[in-house]
């Protein structure tokens with residue numbers, strides 16, 4: 528742990544619980560390797576205190592913070608100003624304390640998703656065909672927004688609870704077709720991108736049941752689950768010879784804009800960082 532001066536810039540991650548978060552480790556790696564006079568700390572905040580806690584950040588001299596589960600939607604309502612992206616996604620994951628004492632809310636999950644996809648699957652072409660997105664939580668909203676912005680013309684969204692997928696499609700607008708959960712295999716026929724944003728496949732959860740045989744031969748399969756790194760879905764896609772992109776990169780890339788805003792240096796996502804973060808959160 529490096530020592531801090533009285534000028535040190537301070538940021539952190541607000542969640543409940545927050546002990547499992549890899550963000551302190553991730554930002555800590557960048558702070559250390561870039562020799563920055565700054566700190567990034569876990570901030571456990573109970574739901575009943577979220578409004579007070581967020582409003583206190585500028586008063587305490589914080590440079591900003593990340594916001595994670597379950598506070599991303601609440602943060603949207605508390606901040607003084609919201610980025611267009613955060614507004615479209617309906618959630619804030621990055622806060623910036625402005626010099627005038629106000630709080631700006633942004634969402635970098637869409638950026639993190641598309642950067643990870645571009646780095647992991649450079650040959651993926653947004654114009655090439657249909658994308659099938661599974662899930663309807665906050666992550667799905669970020670992924671669908673990112674795909675629309677990347678120029679994907681046809682997006683299918685499938686979720687166990689159909690009404691939640693309908694809500695996401697309606698909230699986001701654009702070319703999003705909702706597909707019943709039972710019809711997800713049919714929707715995969717000829718698709719060039721499959722994204723799992725559900726929690727299925729996570730350690731301790733059931734695997735995602737998905738027939739990937741219908742995907743296009745040049746399809747890319749990506750999972751936002753990163754524990755384990757190779758989910759059963761990614762393993763089956765790899766066995767079929769498809770390009771796969773694991774979920775850790777989304778976490779690493781979504782952190783970049785916040786770090787740059789708070790600490791003034793553009794950080795990089797490297798293999799060494801991946802290895803270091805994977806050894807966490809201890």
Ligand code: ATR
Nearest residue numbers: 662663664665666667686687688691724725726727
């Ligand atoms: P987040 O906001 O982090 O994306 P979430 O709201 O907990 O997460 O959503 C988890 C996703 O996994 C949801 O799409 C959920 O489906 P429901 O909307 O029907 O709950 C999906 N999910 C979780 N367990 C599932 C299961 N056993 N089968 C199918 N989908 C499941």
